[in-house]
Amino acid sequence: MAVACALTTTLLPLVQYEAGEHRAGGHAAAVTKPGPDAPYARYEGAESRAGVTDCEDPEASLRPSGDSGAAVERIKDRGHLIAGVDQNSFRWGYRNPATGNLEGFDIDLARTVAKDILGPDGKIVFRTIPTNQRIPALEQRKVDIIVRTMTINCERIRQVAFSTAYFEAGQQVLVPEGSSITAFNDTLSGKKVCTAAGSTGEAELRKKSRGATVMTVPNQLDCLVRLQLGQVDAVITDNALAAGQAAQDPSVKLVGKPFTREPYGVAMNLEDEDLVRRVNNVLEDYRRGGDDSPWMTAYKKWLAADLRGMDGPPAPKYKS
Known part of the structure; x- marks a missing residue:
């Protein structure tokens, strides 16, 4: 690998993903459809643990x-x-x-x-x-x-x-040009929304899904691919990441304002x-x-x- 910043760099993959996650040649995690404000099925991961209460700063x-x-x-x-x-x-x-x-x-x-x-x-x-x-x-x-x-x-x-x-950064909505979705609001009702499992976007959708069908995938770029293929109508992700995705594909855009602080x-x-x-x-x-x-x-x-x-x-x- 190339030397950068005067450091020797090596790249290794992580071990095989656990059951239920995306593998080469596989599919996204399960899709569930909650009611307008109901949480959807929790994924099997560290961040689904119970007993978490509010904290300060x-x-x-x-x-x-x-x-x-x-x-x-x-x-x-x-x-x-x-x-x-x-x-x-x-x-x-x-x-x-x-x-x-x-x-x-x-x-x-x-x-x-x-x-x-x-x-x-x-x-x-x-x-x-x-x-x-x-x-x-x-x-x-x-x-x-x-x-x-x-x-x-x-x-x-x-x-x-x-x-x-x-x-x-902040969570925001990424959609194709010409979409009727205007923000993280009720225009998501009845739509298919993609977000990364274990992300803040998933946590926000768990709190309030806005009536959307939610798809979770291992990585945010998987959501962009599904948006490009027409498999989902919107992506919920950090605006910092979404801005990079929009730079890769000018046919998509951020709508509304960030609705969290990240x-x-x-x-x-x-x-x-x-x-x-x-x-x-x-x-x-x-x-x-x-x-x-x-x-x-x-x-x-x-x-x-x-x-x-x-x-x-x-x-x-x-x-x-």
Whole structure:
């Protein structure tokens, strides 16, 4: 593989998906049709666990530190960082068809973390992971970090640890040109809607389906394909991801306004507190420099053409 950011890069697939998920040559997960406001069948995944209650300020993370603890030393001893990423999200984490290499905003950030821990000659191993396998991959220690447009929320912070937010997006509706759907509202009634299993979009549709038939798939790009094939009428996803999909296909567009707030964080195992602090230390440096910061450089390179008008990352929040 090519060397990027002075790091040696290796790409490995994740283990076989669990039953009910998409496999090569297979089909999407089951489709269910709820009433207008009823939740549809819960998928078999970490984020369907019961007993989750409200929490305060889920974005507050551990204070940054450049020190090495057990988790950081484990990575150093191994000689490479294992990062869970996407390969299907244009501009964020995708495989460049011209080179075969992984590229994007999240990929650059993962490489920056590896460089901080291991130095300029350190290795990073990428494992491509479907949306609803992100938390199991961390819990089972198949990866050290997940950098994959992963929203920080109250349900997830009980299962994995997050860095401070490095980007902020929102759920929105993607439809073909000429669609009668106008937003996340009752114009979805009777329509077929696609979203990724394990995503915030699925969680929102579980709360209120707007009378739609819901299809879940392993990755958001699968939804775009189904939209292009006419198998679904709309896609619910983060507007940051949808903007990249619209850039790939000018026959689709975003409608309405974002109806949620989606702060993205780097996810880690709950036990790896020293790694969380180390990643937050990296993010402190990533934000510094205003218009010349590494964050703005990555934003201008990957996202500015499709997500205009952003003047910087969200401010970090820390636990007291």
